[in-house]
Amino acid sequence: MAARILAEGGLVGMPTETVYGLAADATNGEAVARIFEAKGRPLFNPLIAHVASLDMASQEGRLDSAALKLAERFWPGPLTLVVPAARTCSVSDLAQAGLPTLALRWPAHPVAESLIRAFGKPIAAPSANRSGRISTTDAASVADELGSAVDLILDGGACPVGVESTIIGWQDGRMTLLRPGGIAIEAIEEVAGAEAFRLTTDHLEASGIVAPGMLASHYAPEARLHLGCTNLSEAEAILAFGALPKNIRKDARIGQLSEKGDLREAAANLFRMLRWLDSGNPKSIHAMPVPDCGLGLAICDRLKRAAAPR
Ligand code: TXA
Numbered sequence: 001m002a003a004r005i006l007a008e009g010g011l012v013g014m015p016t017e018t019v020y021g022l023a024a025d026a027t028n029g030e031a032v033a034r035i036f037e038a039k040g041r042p043l044f045n046p047l048i049a050h051v052a053s054l055d056m057a058s059q060e061g062r063l064d065s066a067a068l069k070l071a072e073r074f075w076p077g078p079l080t081l082v083v084p085a086a087r088t089c090s091v092s093d094l095a096q097a098g099l100p101t102l103a104l105r106w107p108a109h110p111v112a113e114s115l116i117r118a119f120g121k122p123i124a125a126p127s128a129n130r131s132g133r134i135s136t137t138d139a140a141s142v143a144d145e146l147g148s149a150v151d152l153i154l155d156g157g158a159c160p161v162g163v164e165s166t167i168i169g170w171q172d173g174r175m176t177l178l179r180p181g182g183i184a185i186e187a188i189e190e191v192a193g194a195e196a197f198r199l200t201t202d203h204l205e206a207s208g209i210v211a212p213g214m215l216a217s218h219y220a221p222e223a224r225l226h227l228g229c230t231n232l233s234e235a236e237a238i239l240a241f242g243a244l245p246k247n248i249r250k251d252a253r254i255g256q257l258s259e260k261g262d263l264r265e266a267a268a269n270l271f272r273m274l275r276w277l278d279s280g281n282p283k284s285i286h287a288m289p290v291p292d293c294g295l296g297l298a299i300c301d302r303l304k305r306a307a308a309p310r
């Protein structure tokens with residue numbers, strides 16, 4: 001049924017291992033336009049084309065040996081590769097936002113993979129949230145965010161990774177980290193045998209490549225978010241990581257990312273806990289410090305953007 005809705009130009013809420021995606025036929029410009037409309041997303045923001053085989057990926061993008069090496073090691077999985085579009089690329093210009101490059105990902109989720117296979121063409125899917133807001137990691141949150149704008153939501157339960165894919169591109173042959181995500185950059189560098197260039201927002205603006213997940217304010221809750229908080233005595237809502245300090249308000253709402261300080265568990269809980277804390281309508285949310293190594297880099301990245309002034 002979901003594949004038929006896609007073929008008819010409709011939108012489907014699709015679970016992946018990272019976050020839920022708002023899926024449409026990547027080759028159908030009108031269907032892709034509906035994604036932008038439903039999300040309130042700026043049109044200059046390109047979408048990831050989701051595939052379910054290396055053949056399908058190579059049809060759409062030109063994977064050189066460096067890209068292939070990462071694809072073979074990490075696909076299916078939370079890695080997106082930005083490569084030059086192939087001559088045979090079928091993805092609509094709108095999904096590519098007119099860029100000569102294409103973002104490709106093979107998600108490691110049985111529901112996403114079977115949907116892509118049943119549909120037989122690449123699926124464009126940004127995170128299933130309104131633009132700039134917290135990403136969704138369960139089907140009920142997709143319904144809350146997008147409501148009637150989506151034709152069908154496939155309920156695949158909670159997303160096991162919980163933060164979006166790591167995005168890697170190449171600029172002048174240099175491997176570049178465009179967005180930290182579900183695969184630690186250290187693991188990618190080890191397989192690539194090279195260090196990744198860490199792109200900053202300044203570089204992005206100068207290069208004209210707009211990776212909106214890289215915009216200063218993104219993933220934002222309604223409440224103000226304060227980072228790296230160690231004094232929590234006045235906090236009404238706490239995004240906790242590790243053991244809580246003794247001195248906190250009795251009525252504080254506590255969203256625990258990982259009591260034992262496990263970054264993988266924290267990533268999987270991040271967006272759900274932020275949503276839940278925000279749903280209590282606090283004035284502000286105080287987040288405890290999270291280390292910025294391994295998966296912590298993606299967590300800190302999302303928290304920094306969620307805390308940025310809007
Ligand atoms: O885990 C994920 O990647 C999720 C799931 C649904 O697959 N998708 C996701 O999509 O996070 P989205 O649209 O929220 O983020 C995709 C990011 C955007 O920041 C976009 O700007 C960037 O990828 N992007 C897409 N195509 C690009 C390109 N050709 N060059 C540079 N950045 C690109």
Ligand code: MG
Nearest residue numbers: 126127135213
């Ligand atoms: Mg997003």
